Amino acid sequence: MVDPGRRPTVKDVARAAGVSASTVSNVLHDHPYVTEEKRQRVTDAIERLGYAPSLVSRQLRAGRSQVLALAVPDITSPYFAHLAHVVIDEARRRSLTLFIDETGGGAAQERTIAEGYLSRGVTGVLFCPVELAPAELERLKSDVPTVLLGEYVPGGSFDHIAINSRRSAVEATEHLLSRGRRRPAFAGMRLDRQAGPAYERLRGVREALRATGVDVDADLVFDVADHSREEGARVARELVRRRSDCDALICAADLLAVGALSALREAGVAVPADIALLGWDDAPEVRYTAPPLTSIAHDMTGLAQQAIDAILARQADPTRPAEHLLVGHRLMVRESTGAG
């Protein structure tokens, strides 16, 4: 009998099955030279004792590791923390092991990931690139099933999942127009690259504005270094310094909006009376700012599910065509755009 307070070992299984430890090991490793009868006795004993083979054993039995990696720029960003949260949850539900890596948004680290995680035994990667351009991602592409989250690669060969950034921006802008705003500023990163979520959001803003006969003023478009509170504050201070007559600030991420809100308050600019403010991601903190911020929420659970589905489908069939999938979004209207 195995002491209930102790985890059963291979030796316990061998004793219970009446076989040698190396026979148990052979069964665990699916070696062909074990008789069916012994295999059955070992399997029964494993079940009876609740023996849990180690990760290494399971990987060997499966013929490959089922370790997925999630590579995000910075886990301290509320968006990426939320993404990690739902991916951890979804991986656990499917008995996959997940490890989380940070790139720091750096090109070298992103290259390592684009080139594949094989040396670490990872067979599938959920990757959120920010620094590498689509062309370089394509050039570096490895055989490790990799799904890109967020970064748009026109015609690219990666599986890719995101919200419809352009469409969500159309809706956000139409909301601002319905509140009488006519002259929005826009802040986001990598606008010069003409790809990526922020660029798609700017496209959506333009599309909605042009329906009213105007375009976004080029002077009111801010390319930021990252989607941080600091950069949002910098843009807001610049708007105040210029005495810009814009009546709304559309931020491609909530952290930019949080930073902008703080800087506008310090400068005595009222939100939303003087400048309406909104962001993307529906970060938890935006419900608690003064005033609470309007934001576009992503269907994060759907994103995690579809991302893992895409990895597993590509593991099963490496030749399947690249998929570009969309998940839902929802405009959460709050006081910062004059709700109510």
Next chain:
Amino acid sequence: MVDPGRRPTVKDVARAAGVSASTVSNVLHDHPYVTEEKRQRVTDAIERLGYAPSLVSRQLRAGRSQVLALAVPDITSPYFAHLAHVVIDEARRRSLTLFIDETGGGAAQERTIAEGYLSRGVTGVLFCPVELAPAELERLKSDVPTVLLGEYVPGGSFDHIAINSRRSAVEATEHLLSRGRRRPAFAGMRLDRQAGPAYERLRGVREALRATGVDVDADLVFDVADHSREEGARVARELVRRRSDCDALICAADLLAVGALSALREAGVAVPADIALLGWDDAPEVRYTAPPLTSIAHDMTGLAQQAIDAILARQADPTRPAEHLLVGHRLMVRESTGAG
């Protein structure tokens, strides 16, 4: 010659060394029946080609996995996201693989972790328990080197690292006293358990207050369900409803303070004029609230380094006495307690 754009395989190594692929595999797995001369040729080829064996191979060669786990209640909490950030960084610096798990603060999930991660091949765990009582943690304790972060186990046998919660609370309270506050409320979780960071912080508040001849009013001590913005808002609404004459609210975590700030604003209570407010963790968002919040910052990098050191030391010597280590903290004074 191996194509520089492709990762070398076992076959490439075999070709370069003039041996069979199975000989390479035998060397990687440290099988004894390889001649020293062949072993040397394979090792040379591995080095020359820059071949990186898979995680599984490396684990087998090392005789055990060097995979550490970080188990936190919820990665979307800024404190735990920051902790994950510094632990990822520190693990990478030491070429350790890290996987991050969430317990959801649930007892069942915490039990799984306390009982050890062996079934997943993890040989060291950095664990932030919130639900399990110290006695149960001791009862479940496994052979997997585990360091507790944050939870205080008096006389416990786990390695344990935290800031000096009691001391930091004395400093925070003395700061409030120096600003003329005399009647603080306190909010934190698991105060009834008489252990854990929040309880230690309450002890520190009491100690500093008693030096002025008074104690904390028992009616102003709030046990909260978790350290969330929602719970902070609830406590603040309760204070307002009671027309409490408290002049400060000391929150055991920044998220409580963020929630309280929002609810006080909605109730027309001015911070800091009516109620001074402070928290712990120095979450990034508290620099951007209106007003910015005073908070106690932890030396997170020191925490990550000491935690991994403790795991490795225990792997090397399982019989070493349990260590209870402290890392530094710093009171970051901002407007919410009347800075300036």
